[in-house]
Amino acid sequence: MKKTTENTPPGEIPVDKPFVDLVKVSKIFKPSITALQDISISIARGELVFLTGMSGAGKTTLLKLICCLDRPTKGVIEVEGKDLSRLKPKQLQLLRQNIGVAYQNFRILPDLTVFQNISMAMEVAYRSPTVIRRRIDDLLNMLLLTDKRDTETGKLSRGEQQRVAIARAAANSPSLLLADEPTGNLDTETTWQVMNLFKQLNDAGTTIIIASHDETIYKNAPFRTLKLVQGKLV
Ligand SMILES: Nc1ncnc2c1ncn2[C@@H]1O[C@H](COP(=O)(O)OP(=O)(O)O)[C@@H](O)[C@H]1O
Ligand SMILES: [Mg+2]
Numbered sequence: 001m002k003k004t005t006e007n008t009p010p011g012e013i014p015v016d017k018p019f020v021d022l023v024k025v026s027k028i029f030k031p032s033i034t035a036l037q038d039i040s041i042s043i044a045r046g047e048l049v050f051l052t053g054m055s056g057a058g059k060t061t062l063l064k065l066i067c068c069l070d071r072p073t074k075g076v077i078e079v080e081g082k083d084l085s086r087l088k089p090k091q092l093q094l095l096r097q098n099i100g101v102a103y104q105n106f107r108i109l110p111d112l113t114v115f116q117n118i119s120m121a122m123e124v125a126y127r128s129p130t131v132i133r134r135r136i137d138d139l140l141n142m143l144l145l146t147d148k149r150d151t152e153t154g155k156l157s158r159g160e161q162q163r164v165a166i167a168r169a170a171a172n173s174p175s176l177l178l179a180d181e182p183t184g185n186l187d188t189e190t191t192w193q194v195m196n197l198f199k200q201l202n203d204a205g206t207t208i209i210i211a212s213h214d215e216t217i218y219k220n221a222p223f224r225t226l227k228l229v230q231g232k233l234v
Contacts, residue, residue, distance in 0.1 A: 017081055018042035019207050020066060020176065025075030027061050027231075035061040037231045039075070043209065048202045050218040051211040053228035059211035060104055062228070063178045066209070067099050068092055079176065097125060100174035104181045104211075106165040110154025114145060117153055118168045125172045139167040142197050144190060158185040166194055170201055177201060177208045183217055191217065 020043040027036040036058045043049055051059050064070040065077055068084055077084045079095060087095065108117045115136055122132045140146045143163040148156060153164055162185045169177060179198070183191040195217060202208050212218060218225050227234050 018078070019045040019047070019080060020209070021076075021078040022066075023076045025062075025065065025072045025077060027058075027065060027070070028073045034231050036065075036072075036228075039228075039231075039233050041226060041233065043207060045207055046202070046205055048198065048208040048210070048223045050221070050223060050225045051209055051228065052213060052215075052218060052225055054213060056230075057228040058231040059213075059228060060180055063101070063180050063209065063211055066176075067101050067178055068096060069101075097172075098175045100169035100172065100177045102162075102166045102169035102177075102179040102182050104184070106161050108153045108161060108164050108168065111152055113150050113152055114140070114156070114164050114167075115149050117164055118171050121168045122171050127172070135171060136167070139170060139197075142200075143167055143193055159187065159190060162186060163190065163194065166197070170197060173201065173204065174206060177206050179208070179210045181212055181214070182210060183212065183214050 020041070022039055022041045025036060025039045026034065028034050039062065051062060053059055061070070065072050066079065068087075071085070080098070082091070082095060084092070084095075109120075112120070118136050118139065119132050122135065127135070136149075137146075140149055143166065145160060145163055145167070148160055153161055156164070162182065166179065166182055169179065177198070182194055182198075186194065191214075198208055198210065210217070
């Protein structure tokens with residue numbers, strides 16, 4: 001039987017309820033930059049969507065609101081059925097553990113190795129050392145980084161650092177993955193390795209939002225594309 005709002009047990013999110021839901025969301029940076037204006041978006045559980053638009057359109061701002069790194073000026077954002085503005089710090093922390101984010105500026109630690117950067121994210125989620133080693137080996141293999149496993153990330157190229165950030169975001173197989181310009185520094189081959197990883201995670205149930213102005217990754221892809229122009233959805 002298809003789960004609906006009426007027959008879903010309490011606490012379990014029904015399939016017909018959006019996994020990420022924005023209602024008339026605006027973000028104004030003081031004094032007067034309207035980064036996002038009246039954005040309403042519903043993303044289903046298990047969906048993969050591309051968020052496109054030129055530089056400055058508001059993509060990064062939107063992802064930051066969804067992962068609670070910033071708050072909207074107006075509007076409501078629900079993730080997994082929870083209104084983000086109503087969550088207590090502890091609840092927010094729990095929710096964030098299920099969200100993997102690959103930031104546009106990576107935010108990896110340059111003095112730690114590739115392995116250590118990814119491993120830290122998995123230890124926070126109480127993964128066992130064996131699970132951590134296996135998962136990291138798999139991810140590095142998939143992202144063509146195996147030979148960089150024990151290199152400090154500060155010594156890597158931008159493209160390699162970018163893939164480390166993606167591996168870390170994907171490491172715990174989060175229920176929601178946000179990737180901000182994930183192929184910005186990659187060549188054709190590594191771009192497709194990254195896209196294959198996203199598809200694999202998505203097939204396993206992860207909801208994914210990819211912010212990108214790189215047409216080659218979304219042009220012929222069988223996924224929904226949302227376009228921002230100067231902070232508005234078009
Ligand atoms: N912290 C901030 N303070 C002021 N303005 C900001 C801030 N973050 C982003 N902006 C502005 O908001 C707009 C959208 O930026 P951003 O979300 O980074 O766009 P995109 O990721 O699509 O390139 C831009 O005009 C940018 O300059
Ligand atoms: Mg951006």
